[in-house]
Amino acid sequence: MDVTKVQLDEKDIPRQWYNLAADLPHAPLPPLGPDGQPVKPEMLAPVFPMNIIEQEMSTQRWIDIPDEVLKMLYLWRPSPLYRARRLEEYLGTPARIYFKHEGVSPAGSHKPNTAIPQAWYNKQFGIKRLTTETGAGQWGSALAFACALIGLECKVYMVRISFEQKPFRRLMMETWGAKCTPSPSTETAAGRQILKEQPDTPGSLGIAISEAIEAAVSDATGSTRYSLGSVLNHVLLHQTIIGLEAKKQLAKIGEKKVDVVIGCVGGGSNFAGISFPFIADKINGAKIDIIPVEPESCPTLTRGPFSYDHGDVAKMTPLMAMHSLGHRFVPPPIHAGGLRYHGMAPLVSHAVEEGLCTPRAVHQLRCYESAVLFARTEGFIPAPETSHAIACAIDEAKKAKEEGKEKVILFNWSGHGLMDLVGYDKYFQGKLSDYSLPDADLAAGLDAIKHHPKAKIR
Amino acid sequence: MDVTKVQLDEKDIPRQWYNLAADLPHAPLPPLGPDGQPVKPEMLAPVFPMNIIEQEMSTQRWIDIPDEVLKMLYLWRPSPLYRARRLEEYLGTPARIYFKHEGVSPAGSHKPNTAIPQAWYNKQFGIKRLTTETGAGQWGSALAFACALIGLECKVYMVRISFEQKPFRRLMMETWGAKCTPSPSTETAAGRQILKEQPDTPGSLGIAISEAIEAAVSDATGSTRYSLGSVLNHVLLHQTIIGLEAKKQLAKIGEKKVDVVIGCVGGGSNFAGISFPFIADKINGAKIDIIPVEPESCPTLTRGPFSYDHGDVAKMTPLMAMHSLGHRFVPPPIHAGGLRYHGMAPLVSHAVEEGLCTPRAVHQLRCYESAVLFARTEGFIPAPETSHAIACAIDEAKKAKEEGKEKVILFNWSGHGLMDLVGYDKYFQGKLSDYSLPDADLAAGLDAIKHHPKAKIR
Numbered sequence: 044m045d046v047t048k049v050q051l052d053e054k055d056i057p058r059q060w061y062n063l064a065a066d067l068p069h070a071p072l073p074p075l076g077p078d079g080q081p082v083k084p085e086m087l088a089p090v091f092p093m094n095i096i097e098q099e100m101s102t103q104r105w106i107d108i109p110d111e112v113l114k115m116l117y118l119w120r121p122s123p124l125y126r127a128r129r130l131e132e133y134l135g136t137p138a139r140i141y142f143k144h145e146g147v148s149p150a151g152s153h154k155p156n157t158a159i160p161q162a163w164y165n166k167q168f169g170i171k172r173l174t175t176e177t178g179a180g181q182w183g184s185a186l187a188f189a190c191a192l193i194g195l196e197c198k199v200y201m202v203r204i205s206f207e208q209k210p211f212r213r214l215m216m217e218t219w220g221a222k223c224t225p226s227p228s229t230e231t232a233a234g235r236q237i238l239k240e241q242p243d244t245p246g247s248l249g250i251a252i253s254e255a256i257e258a259a260v261s262d263a264t265g266s267t268r269y270s271l272g273s274v275l276n277h278v279l280l281h282q283t284i285i286g287l288e289a290k291k292q293l294a295k296i297g298e299k300k301v302d303v304v305i306g307c308v309g310g311g312s313n314f315a316g317i318s319f320p321f322i323a324d325k326i327n328g329a330k331i332d333i334i335p336v337e338p339e340s341c342p343t344l345t346r347g348p349f350s351y352d353h354g355d356v357a358k359m360t361p362l363m364a365m366h367s368l369g370h371r372f373v374p375p376p377i378h379a380g381g382l383r384y385h386g387m388a389p390l391v392s393h394a395v396e397e398g399l400c401t402p403r404a405v406h407q408l409r410c411y412e413s414a415v416l417f418a419r420t421e422g423f424i425p426a427p428e429t430s431h432a433i434a435c436a437i438d439e440a441k442k443a444k445e446e447g448k449e450k451v452i453l454f455n456w457s458g459h460g461l462m463d464l465v466g467y468d469k470y471f472q473g474k475l476s477d478y479s480l481p482d483a484d485l486a487a488g489l490d491a492i493k494h495h496p497k498a499k500i501r
Numbered sequence: 502m503d504v505t506k507v508q509l510d511e512k513d514i515p516r517q518w519y520n521l522a523a524d525l526p527h528a529p530l531p532p533l534g535p536d537g538q539p540v541k542p543e544m545l546a547p548v549f550p551m552n553i554i555e556q557e558m559s560t561q562r563w564i565d566i567p568d569e570v571l572k573m574l575y576l577w578r579p580s581p582l583y584r585a586r587r588l589e590e591y592l593g594t595p596a597r598i599y600f601k602h603e604g605v606s607p608a609g610s611h612k613p614n615t616a617i618p619q620a621w622y623n624k625q626f627g628i629k630r631l632t633t634e635t636g637a638g639q640w641g642s643a644l645a646f647a648c649a650l651i652g653l654e655c656k657v658y659m660v661r662i663s664f665e666q667k668p669f670r671r672l673m674m675e676t677w678g679a680k681c682t683p684s685p686s687t688e689t690a691a692g693r694q695i696l697k698e699q700p701d702t703p704g705s706l707g708i709a710i711s712e713a714i715e716a717a718v719s720d721a722t723g724s725t726r727y728s729l730g731s732v733l734n735h736v737l738l739h740q741t742i743i744g745l746e747a748k749k750q751l752a753k754i755g756e757k758k759v760d761v762v763i764g765c766v767g768g769g770s771n772f773a774g775i776s777f778p779f780i781a782d783k784i785n786g787a788k789i790d791i792i793p794v795e796p797e798s799c800p801t802l803t804r805g806p807f808s809y810d811h812g813d814v815a816k817m818t819p820l821m822a823m824h825s826l827g828h829r830f831v832p833p834p835i836h837a838g839g840l841r842y843h844g845m846a847p848l849v850s851h852a853v854e855e856g857l858c859t860p861r862a863v864h865q866l867r868c869y870e871s872a873v874l875f876a877r878t879e880g881f882i883p884a885p886e887t888s889h890a891i892a893c894a895i896d897e898a899k900k901a902k903e904e905g906k907e908k909v910i911l912f913n914w915s916g917h918g919l920m921d922l923v924g925y926d927k928y929f930q931g932k933l934s935d936y937s938l939p940d941a942d943l944a945a946g947l948d949a950i951k952h953h954p955k956a957k958i959r
Contacts, residue, residue, distance in 0.1 A: 047575035117505035
C-alpha cells in the first residue's frame with residue numbers, strides 16, 4: 044500500500060467486460076417501443092449495427108474484449124490507480140482514499156473506453172460513418188479520437204451555444220478529423236424545423252440527438268450509424284474495465300476489502316464503470332457502500348421517480364425504465380455539463396431500486412471547493428463532473444475520521460478539467476451559486492411522464 | 502518490444518540525476534559577472550538558495566534525488582515510454598519509433614520535473630516565496646503546481662499579451678493558488694519604468710524576468726527567491742530523469758541500441774532531459790545521432806554564434822557561454838511560444854560545439870502537419886513545441902525507410918497541446934505561414950553582442 048500510484052502491465056489488463064444484467068436479483072426491464080411492447084433487435088438496426096445491438100440486449104455475464112480493441116485501449120490503459128495520500132494527510136483521516144485516473148486518455152476522460160469499441164464494432168459491421176451529438180464536447184471529442192484511429196468518418200452535432208462559447212473541444216474534434224456542426228443545423232429536417240420555429244435557439248442535447256439519429260438513419264447507402272456516449276447497457280458494459288482494473292490494482296497492493304465506491308452520475312456510464320464489478324460483490328454478500336453522486340440542480344436519482352421515459356426531448360428513443368425528471372426537463376446551466384441529463388442509465392436506475400447503491404446529491408460550490416482542494420493536494424485539476432465524486436469522497440473520509448475507522452474509499456476520477464477552466468474562473472470570482480430545484484419545477488418536469496407506463500422491478 | 506507503452510514501477514525510478522558537466526571532453530565555460538570574471542556562488546545568493554547554486558556549479562556526475570522529491574515525482578513518474586506503432590505503420594518505416602510521454606504530469610509538460618525539486622530545495626533552505634516569469638504559461642503553471650504541493654507562495658509575472666489572450670494557463674496557476682500578474686506591472690521599478698516609456702507594450706519575457714528577479718532580491722525579509730524553468734545547469738540536471746527512465750524502459754523490452762535521439766529546443770531543458778544520458782554514451786564511443794530541433798524562425802543553434810551573452814533583455818543575468826541570436830532579438834510570434842528564446846542552455850550549446858549533437862531547424866507548417874498526423878495515428882494531441890520533435894522523428898523514420906534500415910528512434914513528447922488549440926485552429930484555417938529569419942534581422946540581433954567576450958571551448 045506504500046505507493047503513490049498502482050500500475051498494471053498491458054498483459055494484466057482485463058480481457059472481458061462485466062455485464063451487471065446477468066447478476067441483478069430481478070431481471071432488467073426491457074425498453075418499450077411506440078406500441079408499448081418490448082423493442083425487438085431489428086427495430087434498432089437502422090440506428091446501431093447488429094453486433095452492438097446484441098451487446099445491448101445481452102444478459103451474458105462476461106463479454107470478451109476483442110484483441111484489436113485492447114491494442115487501442117493500451118494507448119492509455121490500464122489507467123493508474125492512485126492513493127490520494129496528500130489529501131488524506133490534509134484531512135487527517137484514517138481512511139485510505141484511492142482513485143482511478145481516467146484523465147490519462149487522449150481525450151482526457153473515461154469516454155474513450157466505449158468510443159473505441161463502439162467505433163470498432165461499427166467498422167467490423169461495414170459501417171463507414173458515425174454520427175453523434177455532444178454538449179460541451181467530452182463525448183464528441185472521444186468519438187472523434189476513436190474514429191481517427193479506426194478509420195471512420197465522424198460527424199458531431201454540437202449544441203450551438205457550446206459550439207460558440209466553448210470552441211476548444213470542437214478544435215480537438217477537428218484535430219482528429221471529425222466534422223462538427225452547430226445544432227440545430229440546416230442539414231436535417233429536425234434542425235430546419237427548430238430553426239424555423241426558433242431561429243435564435245441556443246440548441247439543446249435533445250435537439251442534437253434528434254439530428255444525429257436522423258442523419259444516421261436517413262443515409263440511403265446504409266453505411267452510417269449513430270453512436271451514444273452513455274445511458275445504454277453496452278456503453279456501461281465497456282466502462283466496467285475501470286472497476287475491473289481497480290480490483291486487480293487493489294489486490295496487487297494487498298487491499299483486501301473496499302468499503303466505499305463512489306462515482307459521479309449524469310447518464311451513468313463512469314459510475315457504472317467503477318461500481319458494477321463491486322455491485323457484483325455486494326450481490327454476493329459483500330458489505331460495500333456504493334454511492335452515485337449527482338448535482339442538487341439535476342437530482343435525477345435522488346428526486347426523480349423510477350418510471351418509463353424517453354431518452355430525448357423529441358421522443359425518438361424507445362421508452363426506458365429509469366429514474367427521470369421528465370424528458371422535457373431542462374437542467375439549469377451548471378458547469379458540470381456532463382451531469383445535466385434528465386434521465387439515468389436503466390441499469391444504474393435498476394441497481395438503485397434494488398437497494399444496491401445509495402445516491403447522493405451535492406451542491407456546485409461544495410464541488411468546486413473540493414476540486415480546488417484536490418488540485419492543491421494531489422496536483423491534478425479535475426473536471427467539474429469529477430468534483431462531485433471528490434466532494435463525496437471527502438465527506439466519507441471525514442466520516443471515517445469521526446468514526447475512527449480505517450476505511451478504504453475508492454472513487455472514479457472521471458476526467459481532467461483543463462478544458463473547463465472557465466468554471467473555475469467564475470468560482471474564484473464568486474460568480475457561481477448553488478441551486479436547489481424548486482418542488483414546482485420538479486413537478487412541472489414530471490408532468491411530461493405522468494401518462495407513461497409505470498416501471499416496477501418487483 | 503511487443504507493447505504499446507512501457508511502464509516502470511515507482512521502485513524502479515532513477516534515484517540520481519545525471520550531470521553532463523562531469524563528462525564533457527572540455528570543461529564547461531563559467532558564467533561571467535559584470536567585471537568579466539567568473540561568477541562566484543555568493544554573487545547568486547540573493548537570487549537562488551545556496552543548495553541550488555551548489556547544484557548549478559557542480560561537476561559531480563551523479564546527484565542524489567531526495568526521497569521527498571521522488572515521492573512527489575511519483576504523481577506522474579516514471580512517465581510511460583510509448584512505441585508509436587500506428588505512426589510507424591502509416592509511414593511504412595522499418596524504424597521503431599519510441600517517445601517519452603511527458604504530457605502526463607499535472608501541468609501537462611516536462612516542466613514539473615524541475616519545478617518540484619526547485620521548490621523543494623527552496624523550502625529546505627527556509628524560503629517562503631518564489632517568483633518567476635512565464636510567457637504562454639507552461640513554466641508558470643508548473644511552478645504554481647509545485648508550490649501548491651510543497652507549501653510555498655508563488656508569484657508569476659506573465660507576459661501581458663499572453664495574460665490577456667491566453668487566460669487558461671493563468672487559470673491553472675490560480676487553481677493551484679499562485680498569484681499571476683500581467684507584466685510589465687506597477688509592482689516593480691523595472692515594470693514601472695517600461696510602462697512609463699511604453700504604456701501600451703504587450704510585454705516580453707525579458708521584461709518579465711527583470712520583474713521577477715527584482716521582486717525576489719528586493720524582499721527585505723530575505724525569504725523570497727527566483728526560479729527559472731530552463732537554460733541553467735540545475736534545471737537541465739533535473740530533466741535528465743527523462744532520458745534515464747527511457748534507458749531503463751528500452752532495456753526492459755530488449756532494445757539494446759538507440760540510433761537517433763530527438764528533442765525540441767527553446768531554452769534547452771526538455772532536449773537535455775532526454776538526450777544527456779545518451780550523450781554520455783556517445784562520449785564513451787556509442788554511435789548515436791542526437792538532434793536538437795528548433796524553429797526556422799528562431800534559429801539559435803543553427804544560425805546563432807557560440808558567444809558570451811546575457812539571458813535577458815535587461816542584462817540582469819550574468820554573461821553565459823551559449824549560442825545566441827543576441828539578447829535584444831525578439832523572435833516572431835510563432836505558436837510554439839516555448840521555443841521563442843534568443844539564447845540556448847550553455848550545456849546544450851557546449852555539446853553542439855563538441856560535435857556531440859547536430860541541431861536542425863524546421864518550419865512551422867511542417868510542424869503542424871506532423872502534429873496532426875501524430876494526433877490521428879497515436880491519439881494524443883501534442884504541444885506546438887513538441888511538434889518540432891515529431892517532425893524530425895518522421896523525417897528520420899522516412900530516411901530509415903529509404904535506407905532500408907531497422908533504426909531505433911527515440912524522441913521526447915514534451916507536452917500536450919490541449920491548452921494550445923488556437924494554433925491548431927489557425928493552421929486548419931490556413932492562417933499560419935512559415936518564416937525564415939532574414940539575414941539582415943539576424944545581423945541586427947547579433948549586433949547587440951559583438952563587443953561581448955568570445956566563447957571558445959578549445
